[in-house]
Amino acid sequence: MNNINGAIIGLGKMGLSHAAIVGAHPDVEMVAVCDTSSLVLGAFKRFSQVNVYSDYKEMIEKEPLDFVLIATPTRFHYPMVKYTLERGLHVFCEKPFSLNFHEGEELVRLAKNKGLVNQVGYHNHFIGTFRELKRLLQAKVLGELVHFTGEAYGPVVTKEKGSTWRSKPEEGGGCLYDYASHVLNLVQEIIGRPVKVIGSQLKSIYSKGVEDAVYGMLILDNGLSGLLSVNWSDETYRKMSTSIMVKGMNGKIICDATEIKIYLKEGSKKEGLEKGWTIKYITDFAIPVNFYLRGEEYSAQIDYFVDCIKNKKQSVFNNFEQGLYTDKVIEMIIADYKQQ
């Protein structure tokens, strides 16, 4: 099969990172990029061979594309994804997926009807330790589950200043859409889908207008309840650190991007896990990639997306429907908080 042609819309931090990963992919030709910053486009014009656009519709009309990767601020996702799907192109969209459940639903339907590959950038599912956590829970090593916590902390906003789209809640700024969405999506795909939220707290610490921390309780479709605790104004962390703890009748598992710590009351012969603590590291679970930038998971998710396009299969990890469900839980948390 010939190379697949791709383009990127939005060259912020994630867009640039995706552009490098797509650019390095042996099966993909990155033919064009689109952004509104003349400074960024100028750099591409000066140093790279790709075509540059400031109008995404013009890019999609003029370039012979197979897929478009959208990494713009969240409020642009709906019109851009819609336009791209309508032209019959596969779409990889950054998270969070959409700001409005009904719009998101329309996109899920459209992608499905057109049979196009659709994926959202919840990259944690491409981290080997979280995959292992899911596998161990499915193998029921913890027995009946009793509780979970989903946490993420990091140092994004540690001072009172700054005003970009990230400080506007109506545009998808704030810790809930940015940090907490990762945790909600992990909980949803690894433990169970939240169907009810209670006691939600959205706290501003340094930001004006948006929350810097999100706390609350999640009730899942399997009846299990657990806690959400997310704070992006925590400078005790060097970078974003996401973790999931699951407690069961037979022990507990604490999992993050670097290690998985398993405590079992009764060992599991089948899994080769002894009674007591077992600690395993990412070195055992990392997904091999051909190009590395900031973490295997960022390349692995693009490899997977490209593989789905090449082999004409639908993505099982991070498809639009799964991304949309996370949007729904975000809406539930906002509604619960406002109601209090």
Next chain:
Amino acid sequence: MDKVIFGDNQFFAVNHASDDKARAQSIRFKEDSSIIKVIDQAMDLGINTFMCTTHDRIGNVCNHMRANPSRYKDFNIYPCMPYAHKYANAVTELGILGTIKQYVPGNIFSTFAKGGFALLSKDFIGMMQLLIDAELKMFKGINTPLIFIQNVLVDMILGLRMYDVFKEYDTYIRKKFNAEPGYITMNMPALLDALNSVGIENPIICTSINKIGFRMSGGIEIYEKYLNEKQFRPIAMQVLAAGALRPKEAIEYLGKFSGLESVLFGASSKEHIQETKVLIEQNL
């Protein structure tokens, strides 16, 4: 280059296998004096090169070295820039233009300032030079014979196929700082090809090299092939594969490659520093 290069990850809560261990390290190295103490121990064991990021706290270590010139006059620092998390967090919060405004020295939006002129005329090389100057300011008066760009930036430029940026960096480091340029990467084979393609020959490349292929993108076979067949000056890092390998087996593996010049490693205790140093000297 010395065979043994002492690294700084342990001082700044960087641990590729465990966030818990990373946190314990950040508590231990809360005071700059505890960092200096470990560097001094490494020096007393005969290590003469320290490779470090342009983290703010390294500035304090440099102040100490400048204040004690007789002790450190023969000591080398290999700076690695930029300290990427500083910029990554800033881009999330302020956007790309906001980040440039924050970190390019002087008033970037004034056309009278050098920075302002660079921005207005989209003089990317000029902007790059201003950022390099700002990052390296803390090392004034200290021996920095080799200056690296960090892997996040190297690999970003590599993926974007903007290879001319490497050329510009290479020229500027040699001319302005009278130093050798170096490159840290997680994608060594692809980087070497890219550097060669813009006429950079026999470059100094610091990259993951370990027995289990951890963070060796594209697989261990192609790394071994390049180490055995290509012309470049490799420095091995992540040799313990984030703790998955014991020092002895890890460093014996490195002995297979006759072209390997140096090994970068970090450790917090005198015993570990001594043990690793001896192993490197025996095997390389």
